[in-house]
Amino acid sequence: MNRTLNLFEQLKGIDEEKLNAKFKTLRNNLFREKLILERWTEKFEDRDNKLIxxxxxxxxxxxWEFYLYAVFTEMGCKFDFSKNRPDFIIDTPSRILVEAVASEINKVNGRSESTRxxxxxxxxxxxxxxxxxFFEVLDEAITRYSNSISKKNGKYKEYVKCPWVSGDEPYVIAVGSYAQVNYGxxxxxxxxxxxxxxxxxxxQKKYIDKTFIKKPGTDVNIPLGLFRDKKFxxxxxxxxxxTMTLGKxxxxANSSEEWPEINHVVNIRHDFEEPHYKLQEVSPExxxxxxxxxxxxxxxxxKNKLDLNLFRQTNALQVYIQDGEMLFEGENLPIYARHNAFFPFPKEELDRIALNLNS
Structure with missing residues (x-):
């Protein structure tokens, strides 16, 4: 049975103007990126026939779900697709429940991505x-994430009643941020x-302790520190x-020797030691x-901890508390932001950018 999804097939009853702008860009203009995405979704099962x-x-x-599937597959995970919820049931190396959510722009008063x-x-x-x-972007993101996580936390109460959920599996909420124009x-x-x-x-270039923020444009308090007690x-x-975007x-594609470079990608990596920002011109090398x-x-x-070893063979950055200390653990410097452009920066400009980032 061929289970490969036909992501770009023309669906009956859907006019061109109803298609998402990013989808059309990917379909019409980004052949390398399109092929990578199609490879990600090999053997991915559309359990409710709504995914495409x-x-x-x-x-x-x-x-976001396609990316998560690619990540888990690369990690060697095996899935149970026989159940219709949550989004991912990982069977191997251990049973883990994963619920995915894309944190989107506020539909009422959020700035549209079309204005980028x-x-x-x-x-x-x-x-x-x-x-x-900075604070505007920070508080808007906190508000959008809070809404997404609260909803998916509530979903667990439903899932734990399912006969295939034992209640002793780790429950992971996977949040992909598309919360505002500059989510990247x-x-x-x-x-x-x-x-x-x-x-x-x-x-101050440091973290300060805070228990709440005001929801932007309102007097409503958004609680902070969800992982500071047992409520969650x-x-x-x-x-x-x-940073899971078309730019990813x-x-x-630029990292592979399979295709020539078309766009030029520069990653800004964050180092916890000074100088904090390092530039990476992405290439096969x-x-x-x-x-x-x-x-x-x-x-x-x-109540059910996620094993730290699960992600230790990846480039993900893990954040956890051990003996009262906040630890950041990863194999590579994390990506702070990504810049995607048609033309490469001259070396002098890259030097200027690096200096500006660290001054």
Missing amino acids: KEFQQTFHSSF NVNDTSSMLLPPHKQLD REYIYPMMALLFGEYYDPL NDISAILFSC LTSL NPEFLTDGLFVFHNPYA
């Missing part, structure tokens, strides 16, 4: 303390605040990325890997 339609019309949620401009693109090359909208530079800061109450202040102990960990596919840009935030109060 959702991918073509709304894009992000399906796109050159200033947004160039802002990926600025450090936090030089971003005039949210980095770990919103999750650090939301989960641990560690609110980054770029002027059903959640074993949050799997997260804000382009970067992976200096590649980006599938799990670069992925983060795993472990819940110290989880």
Whole structure:
């Protein structure tokens, strides 16, 4: 049985104007990226027969699930597709429940991605303390993530009643951020605040303790520090990325010797030691890997802990508390942001960007 999804087939009853702009860009213009995505989804099963339609019309949620499937497959995981929920049931190396969610732009008053401009693109090359909208981006992301995680935390109460859920498996919520136009530079800061109450202040260049923020434009409090007590102990960990974009596919294409470079990708990597920002011109000799840009935030109060060893053979950065200390563990420097352009930067310009990032 051929189970490969035909992601780009023309579906009956769906007019061209109803298709998502990113889907059309991928279908019509990005042949390398399109092929990578099709490879990701080999043997992926569409259990409710809605996935392709959702991918073509709304894009992000399906796109995020395809990425997660590719990550888990690369890790050697085996799946149980015989059940219709949650999104992923991993059987091997151990049984894990994964619920995926794409954190989207506020439909009421959020700025549309169609308004993205050159200033947004160039802002990926600025450090936090030089971003005039840093707190605006931070608080909006926290608000959107909080909404997504709260909903999926509630879903566990339903799943645990299913006969195929024993209740002693780790439950992981996988959050892909598309929460605002400049989601690509949210980095770990919103999750650090939301989960641990560690609110980054770029002027002081350190985290400060905080228990809540105001929902942007309102007097409503958004609680911080969800992983500071047992209220969210059903959640074993949050799997997260804000850089799973079309640019990710382009970067992976540039990392392969299979195709010539078309766009030029520069990753800004974050080092916890000074100088904090390192530039990476992506190429086959200096590649980006599938799990670069992925983060795993472990819940110290989880009733079913996620094994740290599961992601230790990947490039994901794991964040966890051990003996009262916050630890950051990973094989590679995490991606802070990514810049994708038609032409490469001259060396002098790259040097200037690196200097600006670290000054």
